[in-house]
Amino acid sequence: MSVQDRLSRGDAAHDGSHVSWVNNPKVRGLIFQVLTVATIAIMAYVFAQNAQTNLQNQGIATGFDFLDQPAGFDVNQSLIPFSQNASYGRVLLVGILNTLLVAVVGIILATAIGFTVGVARLSPNWMLRTIGTFYVEVTRNLPPLFQIFFWYVILIKASPSARDSFSLFDAVFFSNRGLYIPKVIIGEGAIFIEIAIVAAIAAAIAVRVWARRRQNATGQQFPVFLTALALIIGIPLVVAVALGFPITLELPEFSGFNFRGGTRVIPEFVALTWALSLYTAGFIAEIVRAGIMAVSHGQTEAAGSLGLRAGPTLRLVVIPQAMRVIIPPLTSQYLNLTKNSSLAVAVGYPEVTAIFAGTTLNQTGQAIEVILITMGVYLFISIVTSIFMNWYNRRVALVER
């Protein structure tokens, strides 16, 4: 037992009764803890008393009944059917779904940009390195709220009007009204195509498992990637042709003053997701760079002496080892992005903070319930994400003997 343990566990008084109880660490620890509990309890009691009086005086209802009452306002983006008659509970659901939408799209975009920039910063090409450094320094040193406002203004003020919108193959239109993308209209028999896609993915996985086993046994390689690609594109295509293309795309079309058809992505969503992705990507780039640099150069050299070319060296040797260093900070960046999606309240994108902690709170006045629910939502998302990432981290962690 170390000195520290012994002292802190209060065995110091073992050698004599002349040590005053004031100096007994055990007693002192007990006193500190009792004081802490008492302080917290008194504060909680006073707060509860005050809250009760204040709520009564201001005539604010308590409890969670308001979740069933009609909200009476509309939201400008909803993934599920929503009308003005819908309840506050449904508002909460719409908000959570919109938060998750920003989080998922943002995480995918930020990861893609971040990994690209991170690798670019390690490139032997000076020009790429410089651009990467510029990118990282600028995005990391400007407040995310500032960046959201900036991109929002770009979208609203500097984008072309709907008439001269910027188009891609006449299918995707970008203007100050937002982003218009083709809408997928699913006709009859489309279920077979979905089945075909699932079957193709299963077949691709089976091929990969078989190829890996054969390579382990015989050393012969098999073009897994190309085969999988062919399967996943080919099988659904064949089924679709056989059924006579039950899935059609409805292209957005400009007519009169606005677009008709297609799916509209509101500019608030574009600005928010884009700004948060760029901001978080700056941090991810640094994490990726640090992770790759943490893999010792000997690993690359060893791979080279085994005859691996640059591509397989990166894919099979460097990245799997770098991931171990990258995953934990990457998780906290994903969580940061999710939490930063609450900045949407500043541009009016209807996610949970904006329409629940904002509008709903203003209308019902039930601050305690609304804010606790909102915080609970974020805490829940945080906990689920960290559990998943911890599981993934354990899977890729170095297994030491």
Next chain:
Amino acid sequence: MTQTAAPDHAFVREAFVEALPPPKSEVGVTAWMRSNLFSGPVNSVLTVAGFALLAYVIWQLFSFLILRAVWTGENREACLGPDVGACWPFIQAKWGQLVYGFYPIDERWRPNLVFALGALLVAPLMIRTAPYKLLNSILFFVVYPVVAFILLQGESPFGSVLALLAWASSLLGVTAETALWAALAICVLGAAVAWFVSNWSVRVAAAAASVLFGLVAGLALIHIGVAGLNLPLVSTRIWGGILVTLVVAVVGIVASLPLGILLALGRRSHLPIIRFASVAFIEFWRGVPLITVLFFATYMLPLFLPRGTEFNGLLRALVGVSLFAAAYMAEVVRGGLQAIPRGQYEGAMAVGLGYWQMTFLVVLPQALKLVIPGIVNTFIGLFKDTTLVLIVSILDLLGQLRAAFADPNWATPVTEFTGYAFAGFFYFFFCYGMSRYSRYVERRLNTGHKR
């Protein structure tokens, strides 16, 4: 010739041949470009594309901010043109608002003095060779916030202390003045007793009484002194702009560091209840976004306080920001505490130090030194997060800027871009400056670990 035997060879070189210079393609600009820019067809394409991109962005910025910019003008007329760049007269016209908010023009010397004092105290704190670091830290972290508050607000925050004194004196049936003198006398007397008496318990009690009464008397005196200055009161409601940005940032920094250290110590404590309370606090604040914390401070906190408590919006936001930053700071400090080897604790105990002595004399000085870069990074995050107060209607720089955009006198297509360019430079200057400083400290502290 000293040689004994005649040489067999017709020629023997007697001097070294000078090495030939390396081929031109291996040194100098050409070689550098060859290896760093054009090492292959793919790299060459990337270089050219990258150069085009960089040149385009830089040219656009230069052209917008300087070449096409308007530098003088009275109102929007100056910036209405077909091909106009940044509208700098807009910033000039709104300068006062962007820096001070609606702080009265006659009183602007007070924020200026606060800015100057802050700069004067921070500069020597950041220069390694400047002396009196401890005194400097105390001045910046304890004295400066109080002085700054008194200057900005125009009254001291210790009115309640004076009220307490008056209340106590009314209980005793004497005048407040007598009570003040009595408190001062107890302070001096206590100090004298603590100095001369040898009994340990008496000394501690006397010292405690001295400090307590001294504090009460001192704060009450400060309050009276400030009231004597007759500074006009400036409500926090009309503070704004860079002033609010810096106030939120400095208060967050000053409050979060000690709070974060306490939380980190609590998290590593052996006492289960204290550890649990610290962990719960830290994980809760780290799990929710700052905006919900600000909503919490703005809408929920007033419900928890007795009716009629004067608790203005800025103070609420400051409480929220400080608690939030403290949780992050605690994790940074914990990292430093974990890096201190066990032998340091054991050594401290072996020389007979108690917990607090061990913590403040041995562990924390080493731990904090290790995590200075992390602390500065937290400060940078906090500085960026100050922008969020505009969501609870406190007009910081970004908030004032957006208020200024609404002015029809300056409504032009380029106004908003000009404003954001200005704010962007401001935030970038501070954040990049801090991150550079943190990297410099990191390099300097790293020297000990090199072998």
